[in-house]
Amino acid sequence: MDTLSMKAMLADYGAETLKGIHNYIPDKEPRAYLYNLLAEYPNRGGKGFRPGLCIAACKAFGGKQDDASNSAVCLELLHNAFLIHDDVEDESFFRRNKPTLHQSTNTAIAINVGDAMQVLGLYPLFKNREVLGDKVAMQIFMEVQHMVTESVEGQAMELGWRKDNTANLMEADYLRMILKKTCWYTCIHPIRIGAIIGTKGRVNPEKFDRLGYFMGTSFQIQDDVLNLIADEEKYGKEIGGDILEGKRTLMLIHLMATCKPEELRTISKFLSLPIRQRKNADALEILELMHTYGSITHAKNTAQYLAGAALKEFYTIFSRLPDSEDKSLIENIIIYMIDREY
Template identity: 30%
Template sequence: MKSFKELVASFAEVFNVSHFPKEPAGLYEPADYFLTIGGKRIRPVMCLMGNELFGEIVPDAFHVATAIELFHNFTLVHDDIMDKASLRRGLPTVHTKYDENTAILSGDVMMVVAYSYLNKINVSYLSKILGLFNRTAREVCEGQQLDVDFERRNSVSLPDYIRMIELKTSVLLAASLRMGAILGGASEGNQNELYEFGRNLGIAFQVQDDYLDAFGDPEKFGKDVGGDIRQNKKTFLMLHALEVANTQQKNELLSLMEENPADKVERVLQIFRDCDVDGWAKSLKQQYLDKSMKHLEDIAVVSSRKKPLRELADFLIQREH
């Protein structure tokens, strides 16, 4: 059994090559550029882990993992355009370095090449893998649209927000694990448990991300805190604060979101603390993490084989500040 870090290194060896032709350079160079920005490669490695949970990693798992990573990067290129983001991981985004039309096409071609990798796998698995991949790709688009819709809405319920996060973030983590499990010969029951492990872990991760954006240590978190507050994002924290705040606090939150004063972040954080939003968020994260670990426990393989997945959960979640 390989550790999470070892699997990251194994995937990097396979993935860190050019996946595109040289010409036309205007199309493929930006795609190559974006992939060299890097990233944690969590989703493709989850595919390898899903396979290894049930047996030796098969070559097809690397084809599927590559397709997953190309799809994920396609979504990031397009997300950056939609968010008007100028930087990703400290480097210029594709539409900033080149232009929007180039970024749209370069993202599109990543998606096309992702399917060419799926087409390399053993035909006996192709229908199941393709069906899950397509469903997940559609769900990610649905989640992104809900995120856009929520920006225009005055109120969003917590269940609606969790559903959006599930579609936008969690389903790809869950499906990556399940695709690996399919290739590893897992039973339907074990595939379902593994999928639910990934889905709940993804929600816990997003709750934590919202929490760290507000309450994290900037040096450890890697970016300035309060970005979501400045952008008036309807995060878990803001939705809960608006739900539990008294009339005065609620009115102040709403006016801060409209007026954007210089001390906005500090004032919003004070209301969050007064409403115990930080304690509530930690508790919510733990609820989803506990659900996730229960599904991992219920997978019918020997406990020692689950160690890399426990390491993954630690890597994603155990960052308090």
């Protein structure tokens, strides 16, 4: 399977999931500042990793796509809710080549739409009972409960670092934050949920933890690298925006641990300013320092090592399953994470 086929499969699963999302949106007022926005936001697209991993894992383990569709809808709704709230918290300007929702409406409306998306995500979990039975449906409910808990804890860690202007972070701190904020909900739980559905609850979901963790961390580090060096149009977000936002990336942590004391003071001073008072020129200077001290290369290497570890986990777990397009899809998502340009 090549990258194009992988993207086509993800697009198919994404389109089906999007259709499912629209089925769950109430056709009633208030439309202008709630349901219309709620319906439009997921149309912005995205890579579709979460529903893709969930459906592919389900099918690779012998399940049917329809069995996983409610869970995929829930995952995608929660993901979109996280994005809307994340953009408010980060004061971001662009998301998927469009102004962020709070920029195009206002902060209050965006938060409310995000809240509505979270609540809407509960109903497909309830409907799972009809398709999967009480036991598996409840198991998936608890998977989602854990997923959301971990994600908000990870977000709290990162927001706390920014608020306190924490400057003494170690790589293990970063790995922990990414595990909690990103990995559980981007990779670990989508795969776990898919496998639970595919096996009708007969798989030990913990066996996918390392695979999803290595995949998710590799993906996030790569995403952070691309934020600094990618083509802005392809990437869909402002380049270098993470530095302006003061995001504690692996590159920033590496830089702060290796640069000279006077440079560290300059960086700390920059990070202590409110976001809107930070200057682009200063952010570019920090980017230059990241190049000088090899922070970006270090992050790229780390992402590569973790992707390799993810591949090894994948082969260990999935090699006993019959070959299928869905099994190849998961393998190719891992490979894509290493090779992608945006």
